[in-house]
Amino acid sequence: MIDQKLEQLKTLFAEMEMALIAYSGGVDSTLVAKIAHDVLGDRALAVTAVSPSLLPEELEDARIQAAAIGIAHKVVQTHEMDNPNYTSNPVNRCYFCKSELHDTLKPLALELGYPYVVDGVNADDLGDYRPGIKAAKERGARSPLAELTISKAEVRQISKQLGLSWWDKPAQPCLSSRFPYGEEITVSKLQRVGRAEIYLRKLGLSNLRVRSDGDTAKIELSPEQIKEFVLTTDLPTLVSAFQEFGFIYVTLDLEGYRSGKLNQVLLQKV
Numbered sequence: 001m002i003d004q005k006l007e008q009l010k011t012l013f014a015e016m017e018m019a020l021i022a023y024s025g026g027v028d029s030t031l032v033a034k035i036a037h038d039v040l041g042d043r044a045l046a047v048t049a050v051s052p053s054l055l056p057e058e059l060e061d062a063r064i065q066a067a068a069i070g071i072a073h074k075v076v077q078t079h080e081m082d083n084p085n086y087t088s089n090p091v092n093r094c095y096f097c098k099s100e101l102h103d104t105l106k107p108l109a110l111e112l113g114y115p116y117v118v119d120g121v122n123a124d125d126l127g128d129y130r131p132g133i134k135a136a137k138e139r140g141a142r143s144p145l146a147e148l149t150i151s152k153a154e155v156r157q158i159s160k161q162l163g164l165s166w167w168d169k170p171a172q173p174c175l176s177s178r179f180p181y182g183e184e185i186t187v188s189k190l191q192r193v194g195r196a197e198i199y200l201r202k203l204g205l206s207n208l209r210v211r212s213d214g215d216t217a218k219i220e221l222s223p224e225q226i227k228e229f230v231l232t233t234d235l236p237t238l239v240s241a242f243q244e245f246g247f248i249y250v251t252l253d254l255e256g257y258r259s260g261k262l263n264q265v266l267l268q269k270v
Contacts, residue, residue, distance in 0.1 A: 006035075006158055008148050013039040020114040021046045022105055022141065023073070024054075025062025027169045028152070029120030030069070031159050032144055036118070037071035045114065046071045049078040049101050052187045053174040055194050065166060078104050086176075087185045091131075093176060098132030102139035117141045123149045170207045171259060178211050192246040193217075199241055203233065209257055215248035223256035 023029045023046035036044035048062045066073035080086045086096040121143035159167035175190045196210040211218040242250045
């Protein structure tokens with residue numbers, strides 16, 4: 001089944017003939033970029049959008065992975081932070097983010113002669129609340145992984161099979177996803193969340209989030225990491241570091257990390 005889906009993915013890109021990939025450096029869009037380059041060569045281009053909601057480390061990862069794949073890579077700036085519909089952080093915030101992204105990528109693709117803009121949306125993403133998918137579709141973007149019902153687990157399996165060293169890279173959505181709906185997003189808030197997550201990663205932790213709730217940082221770790229974290233971490237030093245980043249209070253979520261956790265308030269309102 002995996003081999004069949006991989007061949008279908010290759011066929012899909014062969015039919016496109018040229019493609020511009022909305023490339024974040026995550027495992028999904030990197031697989032799309034890899035297959036596009038394998039099939040299309042220099043007729044595939046990976047484009048990474050840079051804004052305050054992207055960690056500098058993520059951009060560097062994207063560059064390294066693109067170089068390893070061999071695909072041409074371009075960086076553009078997006079300006080979603082100029083849009084109050086985005087910074088006010090409504091429940092459909094991602095719609096405005098992806099609108100800005102694809103309003104940037106589509107004209108670029110047309111200018112450079114690429115008939116298609118494709119992204120890394122996978123089949124699992126269709127089952128979550130993702131208003132950004134609607135914005136992308138409205139602007140004609142295609143999602144090869146979703147079209148071929150390739151799940152996140154299958155993305156990782158294919159990536160591993162192809163020898164991509166980042167096949168198990170943790171998901172890293174934009175930093176704006178760390179804020180509860182309704183809390184205004186600012187550059188300084190994005191920076192403090194980003195610095196806090198980098199701090200935790202340097203401690204050897206992975207698959208984590210630092211959620212912002214006003215002046216409080218809520219640390220989410222995978223459940224199996226929580227006990228060791230509490231027992232072995234110099235907590236006063238960590239709290240002091242987080243306060244230097246701009247937080248006042250630091251808490252640990254005892255449930256642990258769960259993707260899309262902030263969307264549970266939407267379910268409670270149904």
